[in-house]
Amino acid sequence: MRPAREGEAVSLDPAIQKYATAAVPRYTSYPTAPHFTSGFPSATYREWLGRVDRDRPVSLYLHLPFCRQVCWYCGCNMRLVARYEPVSAYVETLLREIDLAADALPGRLEVSHLHWGGGTPTVLEPDDLERVMTDLRERFRFAPDAELAIESDPRTLSDAMVERIGALGFTRASFGVQEFDPTVQRAINRIQPPELVARVIDRLRAAGVRGINVDLIYGLPHQTVDTLTRTLQTCLESRPDRVALFGYAHVPWVAKRQERIPEDALPGPEARAAQAASAEAFLVEAGYEPVGLDHFARPEDPLAVAAREGRLHRNFQGYTTDGAATLLGFGATAIGRTPFGYVQNEPSVATWTREVAQGRLPVAKGHALTADDALRGHVIERIMCDGAVDLDEAGRRHGREPGWCADALPELEALQADGLLTLEDGRLRLSERGRPLVRVAAAAFDTYLSRARARHSVAV
Ligand code: SF4
Known part of the structure; x- marks a missing residue:
């Protein structure tokens, strides 16, 4: 259309x-995380890590579950923090967890992809981001063309952090824009003017970050085809390399903060589908190629190239060029994958911290693949x-x-x-x-x- x-x-x-x-999973894994078994033995994960092929690259995921402000639509595992002490303590545990996993691997493995997600990873002080990245470079060999990606919140991203992200060699940054309409922004408690987002994208590019991803959401309260179209028009002025367009999942029985979303202002199924279809048509007309279910990329972007060549993959961050068979997840809630099965870390920061302090890989759930x-x-x-x-x-x-x-x-x-x-x-x-x-x-x-x-x- x-x-x-x-x-x-x-x-x-x-x-x-x-x-x-139809209520169906997003399939970032199979089986999906709700089917992992609780109480999965940490020792099994340690044994799997010992059997990982030392000659094949792995990818890394680091989860930072802290934010400075809370968005009502958010379904992530995050905690609101006003002070830095909890973040600082978290970094110490993260470093220890990286050591535990690296010690269990059969060598100093090559890394092809790294992704910081959350929460808001840029809540970190620049020196702490550098400490973790330096530690990772000691424990792993980063491929010269490794993709290093970080999620970011334009409302709280400091100039110092932008400079450090560039200096540390990050190749990609992603932003949650969601929707620029002021009424929708108020209803979801995420106020961020378009000029702010455009300025942050310019600064990151100037710092050397080549790839810019923007996340948008349809199906939000008070959202219409028209508000979404205007958001897309504004957003594309910054020429993002990739745009992800997700449907808002209203599950307040799972994510309690979504009870603040005015349900009577949510678009119905037909209006949601119309928003998705019209936004896709807009992006295609603007020159973006559809990638999988909900991603769009400029034709020269590696994701679009991989899609055309049948090399696209899917992991917990969505569509990716990352074909590594092993993904090591660090941080509370992080999910990891090996050729033998999946594991998910303890979701509670306190339990995750205690497990790591006792020298255990902090696994809460897992699934051995048949x-x-x-x-x-x-x-x-x-x-x-x-x-x-x-x-x-x-x-x-x-x-x-x-x-x-x-x-x-x-x-x-x-x-x-x-x-x-x-x-x-x-x-x-x-x-x-x-x-x-x-x-x-x-x-x-x-x-x-x-x-x-x-x-x-x-x-x-
Ligand atoms: S949507 Fe992102 S910034 Fe907002 S509360 Fe969730 S994790 Fe934090």
């Missing part, structure tokens, strides 16, 4: 509407990344006969009957119309998904 003009009503494909409210998980995880990742997968070939590579996924067929055939995908010669391919429903197609292969599906956000 073309982008909507101001005030114009957007009509939606009835087939998309039919599935738009052969069936590995096959289904591969199929789900390719559907989420490429919108297509050769089911017979995938099965063969995992030692299974054609027809291994008979359990998925009833849902896939229903989608096929609605013209949203094709199933031919063992190949699944979403049609252009069906592309917004990749999560629904992926969910057909998910044997863990409960019938109630109550925990997940809607598909569009």
